[in-house]
Amino acid sequence: MSLEEIKTRITKAEQAAGRAPGSVQLIAVSKVQPNERVEAVLEQGHRCFGENRVQEAAGKWPDFASRFDGIDLHLIGPLQTNKARQAMELFDSIHSVDRPKLASTLARLAQEIGHCPDLFIQVNTGEEEQKAGVLPADADAFIAECRGLDLPIKGLMCIPPVDEEPALHFALLAKIAARNGLDGLSMGMSSDFETAIALGATHVRVGSAIFGERGYA
Numbered sequence: 001m002s003l004e005e006i007k008t009r010i011t012k013a014e015q016a017a018g019r020a021p022g023s024v025q026l027i028a029v030s031k032v033q034p035n036e037r038v039e040a041v042l043e044q045g046h047r048c049f050g051e052n053r054v055q056e057a058a059g060k061w062p063d064f065a066s067r068f069d070g071i072d073l074h075l076i077g078p079l080q081t082n083k084a085r086q087a088m089e090l091f092d093s094i095h096s097v098d099r100p101k102l103a104s105t106l107a108r109l110a111q112e113i114g115h116c117p118d119l120f121i122q123v124n125t126g127e128e129e130q131k132a133g134v135l136p137a138d139a140d141a142f143i144a145e146c147r148g149l150d151l152p153i154k155g156l157m158c159i160p161p162v163d164e165e166p167a168l169h170f171a172l173l174a175k176i177a178a179r180n181g182l183d184g185l186s187m188g189m190s191s192d193f194e195t196a197i198a199l200g201a202t203h204v205r206v207g208s209a210i211f212g213e214r215g216y217a
């Protein structure tokens, strides 16, 4: 599949859901992809990308940013507090805020640096042991805590369990966001982004459908 095809499918899904054209942002997830593939997508004019590791992003994006204007970079993977400063300098958005210690570190650094990326709180909608994210039952309190720290919380993010119907998880995330007055919904990947758009996604994170399978060599 190509970038153009994915964009067309997003437009159709927006239409089908009665949503405004352009209301869904496509984050092209470039983790582990060879630089030539990323560059090809940059050359087609796309500027919004997602990475799941700070280190990997730091190794390639400063160079791309020096050659392509207007890059909008999203961190979609877990963030350790000792990498928070680097992440805040590198990324325009962070989708994985999921615990009080990280929230307070980001708040302190935001004061120091004088700016903060847009933030999304990750919710572990499937309550999976191995997965990051605040539990659904703790989400309201954690959102309030982040707001108390003056963090720019734009929305919520989830990664549904691989073996479950994603729609249930997207609907749960949308419900938590709505009752907390949050507009942003980062949900939907290569296999389910149309379902996510039907349920209100504002940011879809699509990797392999744009770039091809990841090598993990």
Ligand SMILES: *Cc1c(COP(=O)(O)O)cnc(C)c1O
Binding pocket: 029, 031, 052, 076, 077, 159, 189, 190, 191, 205, 206, 207, 208, 209
């Ligand atoms: C890798 C990744 C994606 C993209 O997955 P694809 O199935 O390749 O589209 C989306 N979100 C997160 C958090 C990821 O780590």
